Amino acid sequence: MEVLKDENEVFVDVKGKKVPINKLEKKEVVKKPTSLKEAMTEFQKMNVKALKESTNPHFRSSYADLTSVINAVNQGADLGLSFTQVVKYENVILQRVKTENEIAVEHQELYRDIFVHTVVRHINDHATLECTVPVLINGNDKDNPQKMGSAITYAKRYGLQSLYGLASDDDANEASKKEISNGR
Numbered sequence: 131m132e133v134l135k136d137e138n139e140v141f142v143d144v145k146g147k148k149v150p151i152n153k154l155e156k157k158e159v160v161k162k163p164t165s166l167k168e169a170m171t172e173f174q175k176m177n178v179k180a181l182k183e184s185t186n187p188h189f190r191s192s193y194a195d196l197t198s199v200i201n202a203v204n205q206g207a208d209l210g211l212s213f214t215q216v217v218k219y220e221n222v223i224l225q226r227v228k229t230e231n232e233i234a235v236e237h238q239e240l241y242r243d244i245f246v247h248t249v250v251r252h253i254n255d256h257a258t259l260e261c262t263v264p265v266l267i268n269g270n271d272k273d274n275p276q277k278m279g280s281a282i283t284y285a286k287r288y289g290l291q292s293l294y295g296l297a298s299d300d301d302a303n304e305a306s307k308k309e310i311s312n313g314r
Contacts, residue, residue: 162210166252166259169209173294178202180296194296196287203294210253213293215286217265218245242272246282248289263289 163169180194180202194202203213220243227234244265249258263285271277290296 163252164254166211166250166255166257169206169211169252170250170259170294172209173206173211176205178205178294178296180291194287194291196283199287199290199296202296203290206294211250212253213248213250213290215246215248215289217282218247218262219243220245244272244278244282246285246289248286248293250293259293261289261292263292 163172180198182192182194183198184195185192203211206212222241222243224239224241226237226239228237229235244267245262246265247260247262249260251258265278265281265285267277267281271281
């Protein structure tokens with residue numbers, strides 16, 4: 131870009147045309163957050179909301195699905211924020227005693243807990259925000275991939291909403307309905 135001077139005005143050559151500097155777009159200089167804390171503060175100021183575009187036919191309500199939540203939190207990428215989510219399995223061996231023919235027999239049972247662990251990071255900071263959400267699923271359903279996938283998706287959604295401070299009006303409304311109906 132070539133700067134030209136003509137009497138009292140300063141021009142810039144833009145694609146072969148002389149454009150006065152005062153006519154160029156002024157870009158606002160925005161200081162990027164340099165830490166996780168600063169970035170999360172700026173993210174909260176943005177008042178980001180996940181769009182409730184999915185419908186739960188069982189409760190006849192709308193909710194923000196995982197894609198909507200991810201789209202909302204990804205607005206923090208401009209602030210240097212990113213997240214990861216991993217599914218963790220914890221196997222616990224339980225010592226049990228059962229009675230067979232009036233004789234106590236010791237045996238072991240494998241109990242499997244499943245969690246979604248979410249971590250939020252900032253590009254310039256080593257600090258993290260973390261949460262672990264249990265995958266709530268009945269014992270017999272842990273072998274059902276459809277139910278397991280739904281429960282994992284639910285835990286991912288709530289982990290992100292929790293760490294980024296996204297409102298979940300659908301839960302608040304459902305909870306208040308229960309309180310009102312119980313109070314009558």
